Amino acid sequence: MTKKRKTSAEKRDSKLTLSMTGTEARALRARAEERKMNISRYIVARALGRSDATLRDTARRQDTAAALTDAARSLEEISTAIRAASPHERLEISTALLSVERALAVVAFPKRSQDEPADGLAS
Structure with missing residues (x-):
């Protein structure tokens, strides 16, 4: 099964640098891993208001x-x-x-x- 190509609007080509403590970074990594997401996807999902239920559904x-x-x-x-x-x-x-x-x-x-x-x- 081939993956559907992303439109230019769907491509993730923007980068953002975040500053945080090591403890905060470890906590974010742990939460992202719990939901089987990479840290970028987790931060975007949380920042844009996706609920924990949506994140759990993704992991499921x-x-x-x-x-x-x-x-x-x-x-x-x-x-x-x-x-x-x-x-x-x-x-x-x-x-x-x-x-x-x-x-x-x-x-x-x-x-x-x-x-x-x-x-x-x-x-």
């Missing part, structure tokens, strides 16, 4: 993308392994697939009760 989307990438990699490995699998190995592969499903469900449905089945049907 990044976590989701990372989890989906990991899942895709796992599925590729499983797909390769299943071709030469014995019946016992196929059972192990099925177990691995269930683990992938659960990992995706945790990311996709974070508020779902741990007791609720993955298919969403309560018994």
